[in-house]
Amino acid sequence: MTHYEAIVIGAGVAGIYQIKRLADLGIEATVLEAGGDLGGTWYWNRYPGARFDSESYTYGYSFSRDLLDEWHWKEHFSGQPENLRYLNHVAAKFGLRKYMQFNCRVDAAHYDEAQNLWRVRVGDGRELTCRFLILTLGLLSMPTLPRVEGIESFKGRSFHTFHWPQEPVDMTGKRVAVIGTGATGIQVIGEIADKVGDLTVFQRRPNWSAPLNNAPISEAEMADIRRRYDEIFAACARSPGGFVHEPDRRGFYEVSREERLALWDKLYDEPGFGIWLANFREIFMDEKANAEISEYIADRIRRRVKDPKIAEKLIPRDHGFGVQRVPMETRYFEAYNQPNVHLVDISETPLVRITETGLRTTERDYEFDIIVYATGFDAITGAFDKIDIRGVGGEALADKWRTTISTYLGMMVHGFPNMLMPAGPQSGSASTNYPRGIETGVNWCTDFLEHVWAKGYTRFEATEAAEKRWTDHVTGMYAMMLMRKAKSWFTGYNSNVPGHEQGTIRYLVYNGGAPKYVGIINAAAANGYTDVVLGTGGASSQALPDREPLARSSS
Numbered sequence: 001m002t003h004y005e006a007i008v009i010g011a012g013v014a015g016i017y018q019i020k021r022l023a024d025l026g027i028e029a030t031v032l033e034a035g036g037d038l039g040g041t042w043y044w045n046r047y048p049g050a051r052f053d054s055e056s057y058t059y060g061y062s063f064s065r066d067l068l069d070e071w072h073w074k075e076h077f078s079g080q081p082e083n084l085r086y087l088n089h090v091a092a093k094f095g096l097r098k099y100m101q102f103n104c105r106v107d108a109a110h111y112d113e114a115q116n117l118w119r120v121r122v123g124d125g126r127e128l129t130c131r132f133l134i135l136t137l138g139l140l141s142m143p144t145l146p147r148v149e150g151i152e153s154f155k156g157r158s159f160h161t162f163h164w165p166q167e168p169v170d171m172t173g174k175r176v177a178v179i180g181t182g183a184t185g186i187q188v189i190g191e192i193a194d195k196v197g198d199l200t201v202f203q204r205r206p207n208w209s210a211p212l213n214n215a216p217i218s219e220a221e222m223a224d225i226r227r228r229y230d231e232i233f234a235a236c237a238r239s240p241g242g243f244v245h246e247p248d249r250r251g252f253y254e255v256s257r258e259e260r261l262a263l264w265d266k267l268y269d270e271p272g273f274g275i276w277l278a279n280f281r282e283i284f285m286d287e288k289a290n291a292e293i294s295e296y297i298a299d300r301i302r303r304r305v306k307d308p309k310i311a312e313k314l315i316p317r318d319h320g321f322g323v324q325r326v327p328m329e330t331r332y333f334e335a336y337n338q339p340n341v342h343l344v345d346i347s348e349t350p351l352v353r354i355t356e357t358g359l360r361t362t363e364r365d366y367e368f369d370i371i372v373y374a375t376g377f378d379a380i381t382g383a384f385d386k387i388d389i390r391g392v393g394g395e396a397l398a399d400k401w402r403t404t405i406s407t408y409l410g411m412m413v414h415g416f417p418n419m420l421m422p423a424g425p426q427s428g429s430a431s432t433n434y435p436r437g438i439e440t441g442v443n444w445c446t447d448f449l450e451h452v453w454a455k456g457y458t459r460f461e462a463t464e465a466a467e468k469r470w471t472d473h474v475t476g477m478y479a480m481m482l483m484r485k486a487k488s489w490f491t492g493y494n495s496n497v498p499g500h501e502q503g504t505i506r507y508l509v510y511n512g513g514a515p516k517y518v519g520i521i522n523a524a525a526a527n528g529y530t531d532v533v534l535g536t537g538g539a540s541s542q543a544l545p546d547r548e549p550l551a552r553s554s555s
């Protein structure tokens, strides 16, 4: 049996940085990754149009000046191939591959109380053990297909966007269906509309969406970005979302409607999330303010879509603009002006089944060569639920989190000792520019482990009271936000996942903003981690290399 001091599960942005920190400390650790290689989100999602909605230079890691100085982002919002190249570059530069094991899906992780260690079972039948289990599973890494019969019967090609083939898919002249108009559907539709023969979009509920306004980054611009990196990351640290976009601090009602319109005209044509995050803060909390910005965005859609009936179908009615993460688009609305693009409203004529040749709605049969499932993810907790994680007394994490979830700072769970989630549910990542939250979380968890090692502890567990306090705080934050009313992954809604249908709100993300989150977790550390019970149990832990390394069996 192979034993490690720490096992990290998942080799995405979070797992890569986590293993870097552990390797720097000389900790015996490995990363287990289900995929065939590293990269997480950017390894899996190879569909046409997959790209950042974060400014590329705010997405990259900030921990190495060298890395910042040598990497040239080619576009303001970089695409999947470049993003994957970047993560490979990081792994090569810091020699991280040797710590990673690919094609290793973890099926189970059980805490062994007697030995005070985690027993981790991998899909290939191996069992590994570790003192500390670090879950960097991704919050959007468990794809979901629609709950419709016949998916296996289709004789053409079909794939979920997450499982897009690694080799290019020739769509020239093909009849293509895209099911779903969330963030992924919006990206893929805009990209392929003029490359396929015929495209039919099956939409159940439209999403608000605004232009990405992407552009290349020249050598001169990149040189300027490099000079400004400190300033850029400082802006990210100040802003609630961890982006360069900071809210307009003027009161919505303190300025005239003309001034509001002028701001929106400017933001709509600017790159990135400005129209969402550099807006007035009231749009997130005040129904009237939200209705006004929603009507503004609806008008912009009407101006871009020629057929008024189609335009109205593309305008959401069940939620306001910005109450869930806003998908950014490129040529999305214009796609519907093309004669080869058709919109089917499956809220009116629901999907009945997938057939051998296409799909059937309550109205008619459609024939396709390719079906694309852009049906999103069992978000936030999906990858956690998929692993049989058991803590003290054999309690299953999936059971503990069945109706709603509870964590301590989004990074620990009471009853699950020696387990950390640097970018977990209720942490600072999900509602922000992820890598900024990820770096914060990984740094906090690693500093915490250093404390544990330095003091000679071998066991830690967040108290029940501290977990309740944090979860109440997370829940309280929802009360202020209109997003609590939206059917989205912020509220744990997914009609394709049994038990996560409407009516079961789950408080999955932290909405207090990045600066507040960082303040709270830093205070917890400065107070000496008093919310965490530290102790000993099992064999002693690995000492840090500068204090007599402890040999571990690896047989």
Ligand SMILES: Cc1cc2nc3c(=O)[nH]c(=O)nc-3n(C[C@H](O)[C@H](O)[C@H](O)COP(=O)(O)OP(=O)(O)OC[C@H]3O[C@@H](n4cnc5c(N)ncnc54)[C@H](O)[C@@H]3O)c2cc1C
Pocket: 009, 010, 011, 012, 013, 014, 015, 032, 033, 034, 035, 039, 040, 041, 042, 043, 045, 050, 051, 052, 053, 054, 059, 104, 105, 106, 107, 136, 137, 138, 139, 140, 141, 184, 383, 386, 387, 423, 432, 433, 434, 435, 438
């Ligand atoms: C298409 C798309 C675009 C996005 N764009 C942005 C953006 O512009 N800005 C932004 O901030 N965020 C964006 N995100 C969110 C994105 O997920 C994060 O930015 C970031 O990549 C998360 O990194 P991670 O390491 O936490 O998770 P992931 O990148 O999801 O990596 C998790 C890894 O864990 C592995 N894993 C899961 N379960 C197991 C298991 N049981 N055993 C072994 N391995 C397992 C997965 O295979 C995966 O490789 C986007 C997401 C998607 C899907």
